[in-house]
Amino acid sequence: MEVFLGIDVGSVSTKMTAIDRQKRVVTSTYMMTMGQPVKMIREGLRRIRAELPEGVRVSGVGTTGSGRQLAGVLVGADSVKNEITAHAVAALELVPAVQTILEIGGQDSKIILLNDGVVVDFAMNTVCAAGTGSFLDRQAARLNIPIESFGALALESRNPVRIAGRCAVFAESDMIHKQQMGHETKDIVRGLCQALVRNFLNNVAKGKDIRPPVLFQGGVASNVGMKRAFEEALGFEVTIPEQHRVMGAVGAALLAMEAALKTKTTNFRGFGVADLDFSTRTFECHDCANNCEIVEISMEKTLVARWGSRCGKWDYVEPREDRAAGGD
Amino acid sequence: MKVTFPHMGNLYIPVRAILQELGLEVVVPPLPSKNSLNFGVKHSPEFACFPLKVNLGDFIEAHHRGADTVIMAGGIGPCRFGYYAEVQREILRDLGYELEMVVLEPPRGHLGELLEKIRRLTGKRSLRQVWAALQLGWEKFLAVDEVERLSHRVRPREGRRGSTTAAYRQALALIDQAGDIQETRSALARGEEILNNIPRKSGVSPVRIGLVGEIFMLLEPFANLHLEEALGELGAEVERSLYLSDWIKTHLFLDALRWKKKKESRVAEAAAPYLRHFVGGDGLDSVGNTVLYAQQGFDGVIQLMPFTCMPEIVAQSILPRVSQEKNIPVLTLILDEQSGEAGIRTRLEAFVDLLERRRTALAQEE
Missing domain, CATH: 3.30.420.40 (ATPase, nucleotide binding domain)
Structure with missing residues (x-):
């Protein structure tokens, strides 16, 4: 095999x-x-x-x-x-007709648009990490809810609270405010999912034409609350591939x-x-005003790679002879 | 009088030549770096646009090197750039720096004001000397633009990464050192030869990307994280919608003389179905040039803007429609002092990938 x-x-x-x-x-x-x-x-x-x-x-x-x-x-x-x-290659393998991929990971979120099996457009979050996995993790911890049951709890809510989702800091203070007002945790959680979806659609996916079939992948796709919120906002079904975490x-x-x-x-x-033993070393090159930070990777004390220089002069590493053709 | 001016790409080469020809003592600030930017960021309002911060860093560096007069461009229209010089003047004064600001801007109506400012710099020198200095400067503007264009074509085909950039720097240095028009011309010829002699890979057909956006971000490699080098090394050939000499022609002098270039009106015409009026800065150009690139069969367009740039935000909101109707992928990059190079790199890589795969798929259809 x-x-x-x-x-x-x-x-x-x-x-x-x-x-x-x-x-x-x-x-x-x-x-x-x-x-x-x-x-x-x-x-x-x-x-x-x-x-x-x-x-x-x-x-x-x-x-x-x-x-x-x-x-x-x-x-x-x-x-x-x-x-x-x-992500696009993996999604196409699974659903060849896929037209939109929503991907939300630990610190970034992206949207990829495809047409006839080719990526035609994409966007990633630029200046904001609200709505990514790290933020959800943090809020779950703050509310004392295990992240695994966060989504299920959101689904129990009938009266979601509207939460400002523009920015992680504001979202958090708004959430605390709603808590202090006496809103139920499940309503806050569902409101949060909706706010994050709104944020995603208004920022990352701004001006993009989202067409089905839509695949939702990345760690955050485990959250059924987020899936539901996307479906409500888009008006059609969103598919979560079985392997969504490792797409x-x-x-x-x-x-x-x-x-x-x-x-x-x-x-x-x-x-x-x-x-094997791997070690990394970094240094600043002062040969010009760029002051590039060079990274060196050594394997068992032999230098195997270097990168980071703008001019490329540090990139070259003597080719090694001992690369095995094929693994064990 | 020790004169300095802000950096914007290769601007320093012709401008230094002009000022030196006028017999002025010139202090060229060191090329923008993390170091100079730190000064700029520290003393600028946080929400000022990125170019203002880079300029200010240049001025402070130049002041440390003895400059006492700053030549700065001004502007008109709904873009904050027109007010840069005033804000910078105030900041420098608050810092206690003795720097005089000479603001060159397209005058409205009469040329008198502009001429008077130029007079302040040129002093008693004859009109003929001034004319000779401008001629040399213009020759250098054309030369640096020429080698830059050539570097864009050579880079995606270079045999060894970095060889084009090294040759391009060498060519710029030659042009910078040239003492008169004749020497400038031979420096250009020599520079072109060096670039053309770079060993090339055979059988590559790079994707072509048009660059549009705000002028400073387009022209200053430090500000755009050396975008053109990065794209070239990823195997894409870039063409910029704007070069230094274009800018001089349209913005600084000819606007005043009501000379509208043919190219200008062509861009406005191309933009017309989407945007019909000037929105400040280069917003209209970004839309028009995207349409033109699509018509010329480019594979994609990248729009560059500093964070919070109003004219480019207007363009950005229009570009998705252009992209869809003209069937050309557009990537917008918003940059400032917070930009992470790794994130930008990922987007560029993905964009070039997208263009290559798309081109292959389109070719198979035919």
């Missing part, structure tokens, strides 16, 4: 998945990044290796998410792609398959990297 790995290193969570040649998800894992991407990537590789049957061959690996570059170097990626492309990773795996089938080889360093 051969598989392709997809790794999505997000701001809040790290997702990893293995798909087979038929593009079916074999196994996947979801972990909190906790500010330690290197550690979580190694942990994820260990988990995936443990889940895969004996004798499986890794024929390609792809990375995405804000930590895609770092992850790409660590594992020896065949494809390093941004999360918009990755980015699925996309990365599909892109890896595309890349590896083209080159007929993989750069994957093997699951062994989970046990």
Whole structure:
């Protein structure tokens, strides 16, 4: 059996998945990044290796998410792609007719519009993180509700409270205000979901023509309250894919398959990297006024990658000879 | 008198030449950097637009280097830029800096006021000397624009990342050092040769992206996080709707003489189905140029604006319709001192990806 790995290193969570040649998800894992991407990537590789049957061959690996570059170097990626492309590729595989993707993750939210299987437009939140997963987590904690039951509680409400959702700070103070006025928690929670959807549609999706079929993915799609609020606002059904939490990773795996089938080889360093020592070092280059921050990644004390320089002069690293063709 | 002026892309090259030809002592501020921006941000009102903050940082840096006179452009119309110089003058005065501001702006009606201000800088020099200085400056404006255009074409095809940018810097330095018109012309020729000799990849056909938006964000690489370099290195060929020499022609002098360029009216005409009047700054141009890029078969358009820019907000709200009707993807980037480079990078990568995949799909349809 051969598989392709997809790794999505997000701001809040790290997702990893293995798909087979038929593009079916074999196994996947979801972990909190906790500010330690290197550690979580190694942990994820260990988990995936443990889940895969004996004798499986890794024929390609792809990375995405804000930590895609770092992850790409660590594992020896065949494809390093941004999360918009990755999400779109995964959604298209699942629902070829998809026209709109709503994706809300830990710290960003995005909308992707497609037409005949091609991305034609996208937008990401720019100056505001209200409505993203981190904000919901925080409010759930403040209300003392486990995040898992947040959505279900919202569905119980009959009289949602209107909450200002423009900005996370205002939303929070408005929520506290409504609490102090004596509103029921479930009504506040549902009001919050509606406010966040309003915020998303008015800011991120501003001026975009949202047409069905709509896929709702990312961590926040687990929240049934958010799904309902989107459906109410849009006036049609919103589909949540079963793999919604790991769609980015699925996309990365599909892109890896595309890349590896083209080159007929993989750069994957093997699951062994989970046990290797990786270290990073940063320094400021003062050769010009840009004062670029250069990042150096070393594997077992050998420099393997460097980036961050505007002019590109630090980018070059002597190519290594010992890259295994194909993983274990 | 030690004269300084704000940076805006390669503006410093021709302007330095003009001022030096006039026999003035010139203090060119160091290129905008995190350092100069820190000064600017610290002393500007928070909601002032980003260019004002960058300018102010330049002035403070120049003051530290001995400048006592600032030449600044003014403006008219519903954009805050026209008021920059006044605000900056007040801020610098509050800081206790002895800096005189000479504000050059298109006069309404008569040229007298503008000429008088220029007179203040030129002193007793003859009209012929002034004319010669302007001619040299103009030659340099054209030269820097020319090498910049060429760099946009070469970069997506370069064999090794960064080689175009290095060659482009070299070409700019040559033009900067040229002492007269003849030398400027040979510097341009040499610069073009260096850029054309960069080893290129074969068989690439880059997607083409048109850049529109607010002028300072378009022209100043520090402000737009070196967007053109980033796009070029992602394999896209960019064309900007505005170059320095265009700006000089339309905004600073010719407006006053009521010379409307053909290109100007073409842009307004293209914008007409969506926007029929001047909205300040470059808003109308952003709409018109997007339409023109679509007509010219560009693969996509990127609009650049500083956070809170009113004219570009007007354009931004119109562009989705243009995008849909003219069938051209448009990405809007809003930038200021809070912009994270990683986030911008992700959007650019995704946009170039989108354009490439879309082009492939369109080609398969045919």
